[in-house]
Amino acid sequence: MSVDEAVRRHTLLARDGDEQLLGARLVARRKPGQWISAALALLVVAGIVKSLVTNPRYHWDVVGAFFLRPSILDGLVLTLWLTAAVLISSYLLGIVLAVMRLSTNPVLSSVSAVYIWFFRSVPPLLQLLFWFQMASLYPQISLGIPFLEPFVTIETAHLFSGLLAAFVGLTFDIAAFAAEIIRGGLVSVEAGQSEAAKALGLSKARIFWRIVLPQAMPAIIPASGNLLIGLLKGTSIVSVIAVQDLLYSVQLIYAQNYLVIPLLLVATIWYLILVTVLSTIQFFVERYYARGKGARTGFWRLWRGQLPLVPRSSPRRDVEVI
Amino acid sequence: MSEPLVRVRGLSKQFGANTVLDGIDLDVARGSVAVVLGPSGSGKSTLLRTVNHLEKPDAGFVEVDGEIIGYRREGAQLRELSDRAVTRQRSRIGMVFQQFNLFPHKTALENVLEGQLAAGVRRRAAETRGRELLDRVGLADKERSYPRQMSGGQQQRVAIARALAVEPELMLFDEPTSALDPEMVGEVLGVMKDLARTGMTMIVVTHEIGFAREVADQVVFLDDGRLVEAGPPGDVLVSPTHERARAFLSAVL
Numbered sequence: 001m002s003v004d005e006a007v008r009r010h011t012l013l014a015r016d017g018d019e020q021l022l023g024a025r026l027v028a029r030r031k032p033g034q035w036i037s038a039a040l041a042l043l044v045v046a047g048i049v050k051s052l053v054t055n056p057r058y059h060w061d062v063v064g065a066f067f068l069r070p071s072i073l074d075g076l077v078l079t080l081w082l083t084a085a086v087l088i089s090s091y092l093l094g095i096v097l098a099v100m101r102l103s104t105n106p107v108l109s110s111v112s113a114v115y116i117w118f119f120r121s122v123p124p125l126l127q128l129l130f131w132f133q134m135a136s137l138y139p140q141i142s143l144g145i146p147f148l149e150p151f152v153t154i155e156t157a158h159l160f161s162g163l164l165a166a167f168v169g170l171t172f173d174i175a176a177f178a179a180e181i182i183r184g185g186l187v188s189v190e191a192g193q194s195e196a197a198k199a200l201g202l203s204k205a206r207i208f209w210r211i212v213l214p215q216a217m218p219a220i221i222p223a224s225g226n227l228l229i230g231l232l233k234g235t236s237i238v239s240v241i242a243v244q245d246l247l248y249s250v251q252l253i254y255a256q257n258y259l260v261i262p263l264l265l266v267a268t269i270w271y272l273i274l275v276t277v278l279s280t281i282q283f284f285v286e287r288y289y290a291r292g293k294g295a296r297t298g299f300w301r302l303w304r305g306q307l308p309l310v311p312r313s314s315p316r317r318d319v320e321v322i
Numbered sequence: 323m324s325e326p327l328v329r330v331r332g333l334s335k336q337f338g339a340n341t342v343l344d345g346i347d348l349d350v351a352r353g354s355v356a357v358v359l360g361p362s363g364s365g366k367s368t369l370l371r372t373v374n375h376l377e378k379p380d381a382g383f384v385e386v387d388g389e390i391i392g393y394r395r396e397g398a399q400l401r402e403l404s405d406r407a408v409t410r411q412r413s414r415i416g417m418v419f420q421q422f423n424l425f426p427h428k429t430a431l432e433n434v435l436e437g438q439l440a441a442g443v444r445r446r447a448a449e450t451r452g453r454e455l456l457d458r459v460g461l462a463d464k465e466r467s468y469p470r471q472m473s474g475g476q477q478q479r480v481a482i483a484r485a486l487a488v489e490p491e492l493m494l495f496d497e498p499t500s501a502l503d504p505e506m507v508g509e510v511l512g513v514m515k516d517l518a519r520t521g522m523t524m525i526v527v528t529h530e531i532g533f534a535r536e537v538a539d540q541v542v543f544l545d546d547g548r549l550v551e552a553g554p555p556g557d558v559l560v561s562p563t564h565e566r567a568r569a570f571l572s573a574v575l
């Protein structure tokens with residue numbers, strides 16, 4: 001039935017001006033707030049850039065000269081190595097701790113809880129110093145059953161170099177946080193998933209690695225990205241025990257030439273680059289685990305500023321700020 | 323009645339002080355379909371879940387093809403089986419859930435592969451069988467789709483294919499159409515009817531009385547954890563003797 005016919009039959013009510021309304025062009029609301037905020041932001045950025053360029057005390061020439069110095073690159077490599085090693089070992093330990101924490105076995109669950117409580121409470125720097133001083137606390141470590149003749153005995157003085165102390169201390173620290181992140185991810189997976197898997201005849205290990213953990217990943221990755229970035233920067237505390245990471249290499253140089261600011265800038269720029277790379281990797285990993293979610297995932301997200309350089313930078317459509 | 327594939331005897335289950343199953347006795351003949359009816363909370367899901375040991379019984383036992391599920395007989399004792407042995411028993415029992423429970427991070431075909439791969443079937447062979455099964459439930463063109471890209475009816479059909487992939491001798495259905503929009507109920511029931519015709523032994527919890535009338539060999543009625551009525555659909559559905567069964571049927575019909 002056409003509109004005309006419907007109006008004739010009195011099932012639709014006609015009003016004057018309907019024709020005009022139907023032909024009208026839709027005009028979006030103006031958003032002056034966006035323009036004002038953009039102008040303000042531009043002013044601030046311009047100010048910062050001007051001072052960076054015109055203030056001679058930044059010594060950009062020195063920054064350039066030292067940026068690729070071998071000793072600094074060595075420090076950079078050590079920072080990367082330490083970060084990667086700690087990441088891997090702490091996440092392996094974290095998975096074990098998370099599974100223990102969720103276990104129905106009260107002993108395992110309590111052991112994990114105590115571990116997490118302890119290592120979340122102790123500042124990593126303090127732990128680092130402890131491990132470094134291990135030799136004064138336990139001159140020897142013996143492996144065996146308490147009160148019986150030990151199987152192996154090791155001199156701790158030879159055991160804990162600064163680097164190993166850093167590795168162990170940071171691993172124990174990060175593992176406690178990783179365990180909590182992983183546990184949160186695991187419990188976010190519906191119970192129906194492991195039930196369906198059990199009903200299919202999947203073993204416990206298979207259910208964990210193939211069904212539950214992959215589904216926990218979307219919940220685990222964003223928080224882990226933060227933790228990893230924190231770790232990368234946190235490795236700089238090893239400079240305290242004279243391990244030559246990126247920061248310490250820089251400090252060694254400015255201790256001799258007193259060009260403190262430009263050398264700190266060298267380290268700053270390197271950390272910026274590293275974190276940018278990590279954030280980019282995180283973006284792609286998140287995209288991988290979002291498969292099957294039906295979410296639009298494509299390169300265009302990069303353009304829309306969704307690259308998580310700043311966590312969760314995407315403006316939500318339903319929240320209009322200005 | 324031929325030799326039963328499933329024998330449930332004196333099966334009881336409590337959750338705390340709540341008795342959910344209270345001495346259930348039930349036989350399901352090989353190749354037959356048993357439909358379980360009963361009001362919400364009467365213990366239907368728990369009964370199914372006990373059959374494949376997702377829940378442990380507090381008393382009584384379930385026997386499938388002569389094997390006690392979850393336990394091993396040792397003189398006067400029933401000893402709990404190892405995880406591995408229970409896993410092996412479960413792989414002979416397929417289960418379809420109300421909420422489908424497909425693996426959302428896997429495509430339709432990968433969902434159907436998962437049980438076979440766990441059972442040690444080679445990927446090639448598993449894929450061939452997986453495609454056959456998807457074809458059988460009418461979803462040959464959906465093998466690359468993820469669960470969220472499919473309708474409820476399609477998801478449930480994939481779930482049926484997934485359960486069938488490990489070649490079970492018994493299929494359990496827990497309200498397979500209750501989460502579906504009305505227009506999709508038919509396609510899932512259709513697949514189940516086909517399956518019944520091939521001689522699969524099935525225990526089906528459903529509120530679809532039409533399905534029970536048409537397909538069931540046996541209809542049982544649960545009320546408050548007790549099996550209060552059992553018999554051929556012509557008897558139980560037409561002239562139930564138990565008062566609760568009568569009230570329930572007049573409400574759903």
Ligand SMILES: Nc1ncnc2c1ncn2[C@@H]1O[C@H](COP(=O)(O)OP(=O)(O)O)[C@@H](O)[C@H]1O
Nearest residue numbers: 337340342360361362363364365366367368369
């Ligand atoms: N895991 C559980 N813990 C405690 N109570 C449960 C659990 N599962 C089921 N129940 C209780 O058992 C009773 C029967 O549940 P269920 O078997 O799901 O009934 P139905 O499937 O017939 O609706 C309900 O009262 C329910 O609350």
Ligand SMILES: [Mg+2]
Nearest residue numbers: 366367368497
């Ligand atoms: Mg139920």
